[in-house]
Amino acid sequence: MAEPVIEAKGLGIKFAMNRRRKRSLREMFIHGTKRDPNPAGADFWPLRDISFEIGQGECVGIVGKNGTGKSTLLKMIAGVLIPDEGTVEVRGKVAPLLELRAGFNDQLTGRENVHLVGSLHGMTPKMLEERFDDIVEFANIREGYIDMPVRHYSSGMKVRLGFALISQLEHPVMLVDEVLAVGDKAFKKKCYDAITRMLKNNRTMVLVSHSESDLKRFCTRGLYVKDGRLVLDTDIQSALDAYNADVKAEQEEKKRADERKKSGEDGKAA
Amino acid sequence: MASRALAVWQNRKVVGLLVRRDLKVKYQKSILGYAWSMLEPLAMAAIYFFVFGLMFDTNRGVPGGDDAPGGYMLFLISGLLPWLWFSVSLGEAPKALISHAKLITTMKVPREIFPVAVVTGKFVDYLFTWPVLLLFVFALGGRTSVEGLLVWLPLAIIVQFTFSLGITLLLASVNVLMRDIERIVRILNRVLFYASAIIIPSSLVLDSDTFPEWFKTLYELNPLLGIFKMHHAVWFPADAPNGFILAATVGGAVLTMIIGYATFRRLETSVLKEL
Numbered sequence: 333m334a335e336p337v338i339e340a341k342g343l344g345i346k347f348a349m350n351r352r353r354k355r356s357l358r359e360m361f362i363h364g365t366k367r368d369p370n371p372a373g374a375d376f377w378p379l380r381d382i383s384f385e386i387g388q389g390e391c392v393g394i395v396g397k398n399g400t401g402k403s404t405l406l407k408m409i410a411g412v413l414i415p416d417e418g419t420v421e422v423r424g425k426v427a428p429l430l431e432l433r434a435g436f437n438d439q440l441t442g443r444e445n446v447h448l449v450g451s452l453h454g455m456t457p458k459m460l461e462e463r464f465d466d467i468v469e470f471a472n473i474r475e476g477y478i479d480m481p482v483r484h485y486s487s488g489m490k491v492r493l494g495f496a497l498i499s500q501l502e503h504p505v506m507l508v509d510e511v512l513a514v515g516d517k518a519f520k521k522k523c524y525d526a527i528t529r530m531l532k533n534n535r536t537m538v539l540v541s542h543s544e545s546d547l548k549r550f551c552t553r554g555l556y557v558k559d560g561r562l563v564l565d566t567d568i569q570s571a572l573d574a575y576n577a578d579v580k581a582e583q584e585e586k587k588r589a590d591e592r593k594k595s596g597e598d599g600k601a602a
Numbered sequence: 603m604a605s606r607a608l609a610v611w612q613n614r615k616v617v618g619l620l621v622r623r624d625l626k627v628k629y630q631k632s633i634l635g636y637a638w639s640m641l642e643p644l645a646m647a648a649i650y651f652f653v654f655g656l657m658f659d660t661n662r663g664v665p666g667g668d669d670a671p672g673g674y675m676l677f678l679i680s681g682l683l684p685w686l687w688f689s690v691s692l693g694e695a696p697k698a699l700i701s702h703a704k705l706i707t708t709m710k711v712p713r714e715i716f717p718v719a720v721v722t723g724k725f726v727d728y729l730f731t732w733p734v735l736l737l738f739v740f741a742l743g744g745r746t747s748v749e750g751l752l753v754w755l756p757l758a759i760i761v762q763f764t765f766s767l768g769i770t771l772l773l774a775s776v777n778v779l780m781r782d783i784e785r786i787v788r789i790l791n792r793v794l795f796y797a798s799a800i801i802i803p804s805s806l807v808l809d810s811d812t813f814p815e816w817f818k819t820l821y822e823l824n825p826l827l828g829i830f831k832m833h834h835a836v837w838f839p840a841d842a843p844n845g846f847i848l849a850a851t852v853g854g855a856v857l858t859m860i861i862g863y864a865t866f867r868r869l870e871t872s873v874l875k876e877l
Contacts, residue, residue, distance in 0.1 A: 410708075437623065452709060
């Protein structure tokens with residue numbers, strides 16, 4: 333296989349559990365370090381020992397429960413979080429669809445924002461000029477709205493404009509985080525078509541989603557993240573099966589625990 | 603470090619965009635945009651001229667003597683305009699990263715560009731004040747010298763840029779983790795204003811018998827003193843800094859830059875987690 337496009341080696345990141353990380357000077361002087369409810373050293377690793385390689389043209393889905401670090405992993409790949417352990421290397425530019433409204437300044441108009449954020453992502457003025465109409469059409473912004481300040485937009489409009497802009501980028505790596513959940517049916521369909529088109533051009537994509545149908549539609553490979561570890565790296569169907577099996581087991585466990593509790597209470601009442 | 607500097611240079615367009623966006627936001631809401639931005643320094647100059655020039659007769663301390671071309675009024679204006687560049691940068695420094703949290707958490711750009719954009723943006727504002735400065739120069743009959751324009755002016759700007767950027771890098775990153783910085787900055791702003799010979803000629807401190815030697819040395823070690831002596835020296839050659847003050851200024855600015863950048867890099871990992 334050719335050189336992998338995304339290469340993660342022993343990736344790990346930690347967050348401090350204590351309040352020290354955002355403590356004001358006043359607290360530091362008055363309380364010292366003694367009164368801290370979570371003393372220093374109580375580090376929390378949302379992700380640890382993650383290693384994988386993703387080759388060109390692959391579409392990989394990340395599966396896992398809420399709060400297992402899927403988005404954190406995506407952010408590290410995008411380079412907006414720096415890992416505390418290990419390295420992640422991405423060969424080629426990244427088009428991040430992490431949060432679509434991001435970067436839009438409420439004071440500026442839609443047009444100005446498209447130009448600003450587009451250039452921030454490395455589009456040339458010429459490219460922007462050529463594709464501006466496509467972007468507006470894709471985003472389905474009503475006549476005249478594009479020259480209105482973004483603060484008057486509905487949240488759906490902002491997201492649509494964001495997706496329309498990012499999907500015009502020609503970067504070889506795409507990172508998508510849950511953004512397909514937004515928008516109405518017609519817009520969703522357009523997004524699916526856009527992503528399919530991009531994947532055809534041999535681009536690499538990493539997708540975080542809770543929607544099985546989305547994952548199955550695009551992904552060929554699945555990474556299952558559980559409790560901060562990468563437990564499975566297989567095809568998407570197996571990853572989803574493993575995830576579903578775990579969820580089921582957990583639910584049954586909970587049910588049993590509830591029943592036990594209930595019967596205990598009944599016993600007491602009797 | 604060289605590679606990061608290169609990355610910032612490659613992203614200079616982004617800096618330009620951020621600067622232009624800020625100017626746009628700042629000037630589009632008010633019809634008088636530019637006039638407003640000049641009103642503050644002019645009002646300040648009028649107040650200080652009234653208090654210090656007329657009531658306390660600070661004229662006596664203007665470098666070059668009473669009849670120096672331009673007088674106390676030009677001394678005030680030529681100090682206040684570059685001071686605003688520093689003071690507004692300092693005021694925005696703690697927010698440089700926080701206010702762009704959304705961009706920073708979704709896009710991979712060298713994070714240094716946000717502090718750079720703050721200092722650059724205020725520098726552009728400063729350049730915009732030059733027409734007004736020149737207006738005063740002509741009206742008051744101020745005179746410059748070759749040395750003033752070719753040595754002191756560029757040197758003052760370079761040193762001030764370095765110093766402001768160092769401070770901004772430092773405060774922007776520290777403030778994400780300790781939000782008290784914003785309050786400290788306001789006090790700092792006031793203290794530095796009176797400590798840097800912007801409206802009070804430095805000779806009133808340095809040639810006075812009231813202050814002990816150690817205080818004068820401390821006064822001279824403030825990098826801003828040298829910076830504003832250089833700004834003044836463009837119009838008042840007698841205010842040119844001596845060797846000691848010049849060394850303290852350049853050394854202080856470079857040191858601030860090194861400390862600021864080292865702190866910025868050190869805190870970057872935690873800053874990104876907090877934003």
